[in-house]
Amino acid sequence: MINKVVSGAEEAIRDIPDGATLMLGGFGLCGIPENCINALVDKQIKDLTCISNNAGVDDFGIGLMLKQRQVKKMISSYVGENAEFERQLLSGELEVDLIPQGTLATRCLAAGYGMPAIFTPAGVGTEVAEGKEIRNFDGKDYLMEYAFDADFALVKAWKGDTAGNLIFRSTSRNFNPVMAMAGKITIAEVEELVEAGELDPDYIHTPGIYVHRIFQGKDYEKRIEQRTVRKVH
Amino acid sequence: MSFSKEEIAQRIAKEIKDGYYVNLGIGIPTLVANYIPKDINIVLQSENGLLGMGPFPFEGEEDADLINAGKQTITTLPGSSIFDSAMSFGMIRAQKVDLTILGAMEVSENGDIANWKIPGKMVKGMGGAMDLVASAKNIIVAMQHVNKAGESKLLPKCTLPLTGVKCIKKIVTELAVMDVLPEGGFKLLERAPGVSVDFIKQSTLGRLLIEGDIPEMKLN
DSSP states (O other), X not given: OOOOBOSSHHHHTTTOOTTOEEEEOOBTTBTOOHHHHHHHHHHTOOSEEEEOSOXXXXXXXXXXXXXXXXXXXXXXXXXXXXXXXXXXXXXXXXXXXXXXXXXXXXXXXXXXXXXXXXXXXXXXXXXXXXXXXXXXXTTEEEEEEEOOOEEEEEEEEEEEETTOOEEXXXXXXXXXXXXXXXXXXXXXEEEEEEOTTSSOGGGOSBOGGGOSEEEEOOOOOOOOSBOOOBOOO | OOOOXXXXXXXXXXXXXXXXXXXXXXXXXXXXXXXXXXXXXXXXXXXXXXXXXXXXXXXXXXXXXXXXTTOBBOOEEEEEEEOOHHHXXXXXXXXXXXXXXXXXXXXXXXXXXXXXXXXXXXXXXXXXXXHHHHHXXXXXXXXXXXXXXXXXXXXXXXXXXXXXXXXXXEEEOSSEEEEXXXXXXXXXXXXOTTOOHHHHHHTOOSOEEOOSOOOBOOOX
């Protein structure tokens, strides 16, 4: 078997060129590939198109790449939490394509399932539909949306094995499995990397066939965006 | 007396039936969870990939890997399940979710909704709102009847960019409960205690249909 294990984020992202299209897993700051993002920031790779549900916050996640002006275009569903993002958007430095969250997820899914396009009702009758093909099935209109075409997918899992199999934890799963399936080259960083055979095949979320490089991540901050607690009565 | 946000949430909670799978939007809809009758069991869906959303954690028990779609720390419950974003919107699109409750900036008399974009202001994005309104079989809007400038949010036609078309079935505001009729128009069903039908009429720019006596909203 080809060795998928790399030493760390630096080696994993070694051949990501300027101008690449990347998928980055996570929802808000939950389940984002922290190590890979930091490595992209260190290496200052530029003109990136980033497909990610959100764009991080000013000093964490994709926000770190925005701060260094490494991102040319964001394809996201919600981008509210980032002042630098807003500045670049309003000044025209950053291109932004806002798309419905389910459409985003399903365009990833289509890529991973080998389907060129999907039909979804999301956005029918709105500006999202402009210029898109509409098909009517059983009296209801649907937009045709294309599968994503991403050079690299960067995902974060809880556990992984040397065969590339992945298990996610709790709601940090979010976009990670569908993006893992969608990348031409998928890089997985995991909190715990084990030998093939140590994970129960029945509990694998992402089969290793979709994962090209895997490494044991380090120093996870796992920042909480909205820490909310209830009072003890 | 017009209703508070909490009272709007309390009134909407009466629409929820035992066994419902429910998706709650941000704002007033989130408050609905506080008023679910004790004798029914419902399952809250959070579109980032969770069925069976529990209450906020106690201090010290927050888990960075466990959040809701508003990015708040939450908990799971017995019977909860976790899935990816594609499956989450798959179950929404396939109408497995019984009821969606969300806020709005404007609703038109034919059931169009605008709640994601104000031209000229920073656009944050639609998140999952367009997917939800395009697919949900039952959508209740929780909102204020008029905006901060005192202008009606119930209109003949939305002026803001749309989130979805002909999808809203029911609206609960601080003044009234209304159905949006399939043929168009807001049918007044209930009014907040002490609020006159005339006042609701003045606050509604879209076509308001009034038949017979309109009872006051009851919360219990």
